[in-house]
Amino acid sequence: MANYTAADIKALREKTGAGMLDVKKALDAADGDSDKALEIIRVKGLKGVAKREDRAASDGLVAIEVAPSSDGSGETGVLVEINCETDFVAKNATFTTLADRVLAAAVASEAADVESLLAAPTDGGTVADLVAETAATLGEKLVVRRVVRVSGEKVASYLHRTAKDLPPQVGVLVATDAAGAEVGRDVAMHIAAYSPTFLTRDDVPAETVENERRIAEETARNEGKPDAALPKIVEGRMNGFFKENVLLDQAFARDPKTTVGKVVEGAGGTVTGFARFRVGA
CATH class of the missing domain: 1.10.286.20 (GTP Cyclohydrolase I; Chain A, domain 1)
Structure with a gap:
């Protein structure tokens, strides 16, 4: 009988997101060798890629990075959504590490759409390769669903967790001028809660x-x-x-007696753009 412990099973489950039975079978086949068992799980995952294509990937996370714009004009925020099939995988370290690497590739490549992002280089391959490899390890369908870039003099961000044990499910970027930065994060939190569709009436x-x-x-x-x-x-x-x-017409979340527009105006600032993602929405 293969020599492994309950701790070995737990560690491999946390690393791969695989089910208990699959992990035990892999450890048995690998005679207790965790590295070989991981390889077995990955190979099994690769074989199952085609079967996973029709399955729904409606869980997952959103991730954000804000950095100076490449042209020196201000700041640019990048927001990505990456989907998986279950919340078990959504909070798995392998999946969250994938999200970090995809976000880094989005920032470095300046990709503005999913097709460009999947073709972006990362660690000797492409983002598409990385997603496929991670899907094989985790045994679930994984999808880079969308990416957006928001630029402005200043960019505020906000990530919201809908459950304490899950990664962020809602992400917001808000571009403002320098004065508007004073209330940028408050506006971002408002957007997370009230999900406006347009910035101004003229945008409708x-x-x-x-x-x-x-x-x-x-x-x-x-x-x-x-x-x-x-x-x-x-x-x-x-x-x-x-x-x-319309964002600027909405009653402000922290003080419904006023509007978002008046809050920004009170700070002497201007909102120039925003984006909001909610996982699966």
Whole structure:
């Protein structure tokens, strides 16, 4: 019988994310040698890549790095989302290390989309190679789902954990001018909670505004509102739409009596851009 302990099983499970039975079988086949057992698990994982392709990868984490912009104009924040199949793997050290390496490659390569990021170099191969190798080790489908870069004079960031034992599930970047940096992190925390879609009203596509206005008018008519009152009612409902979806119009999370726009204005600053990722959303 192979010579290994419960501690050996635990260590290999933590390293690979593999199930108890798979780890024990690998240790048995490797006669208790942890390195050989790890290789067996990885080979088994590689063989299972095709089978995993149709499985859902809706768990995972987000990661952020903010650094000086390469052109010296200010700062650039990079936000990536990497998915796996289970929360067990999401908090596994092998998976979180993968995320760190993918984020580093995104920063170094200045990749602005997933295709470019997967082709970016890392440790003698590409990010795509690294993801495939790690997927083989962990035995789950892994996906680099999205990446975004936000640049500005100053960039604030915020990462939020939806559970204490899991890595961050929500990530936010906010670009401001120098004065706006004073409230940048507060705004980032607000975005994490309220998930706005647009920065300003001007950023809302005209067709979206027209559609919302049409819905508001039709709804008012169906409610039997008099024609004379329709313009005011529609305008009120459009303001409600903007307050729900436009960052600067939203009621500020820390003080709902004011808006995000007024908070930024009070600091003498300007928000120039933002991005928000939530794992699986």
